[in-house]
Amino acid sequence: MPTVVDQDARTAAHRLARASTEVFAPAVFAAVMPLVVAVHSTAPAVAVGFGWGLLAVLFCSAVPYAIIWWGVRRGALTDHHIRVRSQRRRPLLLGSLSVLVGLTALVLLGAPPPLVALVVGMLAILAAILAVNQVWKISAHAAISAASVSALIFVFGLVATPLLGVVAVVGWSRVRLRDHTAAQVVAGTVLGPLVGAPFFVLLG
Incomplete structure (x- = not known):
């Protein structure tokens, strides 16, 4: 029979999994990554990079x-993580369209x-998902x-490898919350870099 300590441990683990899922959600990465990459690529002109990053964030995360x-809000989706697979098609299509519009603007504006x-890599990953x-x-x-x-390791080198722990925590949280099976998490972990990295390496 589970003890109070066991129950508390399970509750704490569930809260940690929930927090990890929210903090490291795709929308968060889509908001942070363009800023980091843009500022790094335009250094020391931080303000210029920040401006480019905000433009990308608008179309890749905000919209x-x-x-x-x-x-x-309309009741068409159960929650902001879209746990029901059948509900994912429309928001993924519209999200991809937004990223495509943002990519076009970025290219045209230099x-x-x-x-x-x-952003090309993000669009490719969305299409694959x-x-x-x-x-x-x-x-x-x-x-x-x-x-x-993977992109951060490419940009900053081996100093960024500890961030691989974030990937492990994210995977654990999705399984812990029973939003995905271990196989679905492993598949996603492989698909992301496999699809996105070549574009980042070749075009960046």
Whole structure:
């Protein structure tokens, strides 16, 4: 029979998993990564990089998240993580369209190549997730976190390798919360860097 200590440990683990899922959600990475890459690629002109980053964030994070938020508000989506696989197609398509519009603007306005490469990679990952999602609920959390950490390691070198722990925590949290199976998390972890990294390396 579970003891009070066991129950408390399970409760604490669940809270940690919930917090990790929120803090390292795809929308958060989509908001942070363009800023980091843009500022790094335009240094020491931090203000210029920040401006480019904000433009990318608008189309890669703010608009897609607003689409999801509106879907939840209307009752079309169960929650902002879109746990029901059948509900994911429309917001993923609209989110991809937003990223595509943002990518077009960045290219036409002459954004830094690393930032353009990052957004191309994000668009490719979204397309891959959308394709797989037609038949199987792959973990977008795992895919985006793994791809983001891979990009950071490419930009900053081995000093960024401890961030791989974030990918592990994200994967654990998704399984712990029973939003995904271990297989779905592993598949997402592999898909993200596999699809996104080549674009970042070749175009950046």
